[in-house]
Amino acid sequence: MGDKQTRDHIVDAADRLFYENGYEHTSFAHIAESVKISRGNFYYHFRSKDEILDAVITLRLANTQRMLEQWEQEAQTPIERIRKFIDMLIVNQAPILRHGCPVGTLCTELAKLNHAGRAQANTLFTLFRAWLKRQFVALGRKSDADALAMHLLGRSQGVATLANALGDQRFVRREVQQLHTWLEQVVSIPSDSERKAKA
Incomplete structure (x- = not known):
């Protein structure tokens, strides 16, 4: 296995372990054991857990960007794309029930630790x-697009947190349906341009 492959393997394992066990409770030894390499080989690639955290966040950002680009290609309209975001709670239901949202859990843990990587994770x-x-801007909701985005982001995080706490699949499905209903209501409200045209 080449150096890049070994490094990528370490980052992939750390990403999984940070999600499943938390950043604080994942040690170098846990990651090294997971990838089946010696501690010496491990330190050749990463000298600190913070370096691994930086690489994990970089990986998650790249994966998220790719996912968003894929949604752009697969869905022709803004509402279809937003539906894909909402449906993430169903697509990832099993790991969310076990471990919560991978983004939310990491950001929350780093905030509690007052960790220097908190700002990067928040990206x-x-x-x-x-x-x-x-x-939402593309739906004609330019004036309140950010507020709508934050509402949906906050609501989805709340669903993920409660799903993890309660372990209730029916709750997740019910909340997802309510989010779709909310989105339909948002779309039914006249857009900025429509309101101006009527004025």
């Missing part, structure tokens, strides 16, 4: 926020 939320805002 994951910023990426979703900006993408959702663009979709």
Whole structure:
């Protein structure tokens, strides 16, 4: 296995372990054991857990960006794209029930630790926020696009947190349906341009 492959393997394992066990409770030894490499080989690639955290966040940002770009290609309209965001709670229901939202849990843990990586981790939320805002702008809701994006982001995080706490699949399905209903109501409200045309 080449150096890049080994490094990528370490980052993938750390990403999974940070999600499943938390950043604070994942040690170098846990990651090294997971990838089946010696501690010496491990330290060749990463000298601190913070370096691994930086690489994990970079990986998550890249994966999230790719997912958003894929949604753009697969869905022709803004409402279809927003529906894909909402349906993430169903698509990822099993891991969310076990471990919560991978973005939310990491950001919350780093905030509690007052960790220096907190700001970088929060860029994951910023990426979703900006993408959702663009979709609401495209729906004609320019004046309140950011507020709508933050409402949906906050609501989805709340669902993920309670789903993890309660372990209730029916709750997730019910909340997802309510989010779709909310989106339909948002779409039914006249857009900025429509309101101006009537004025």
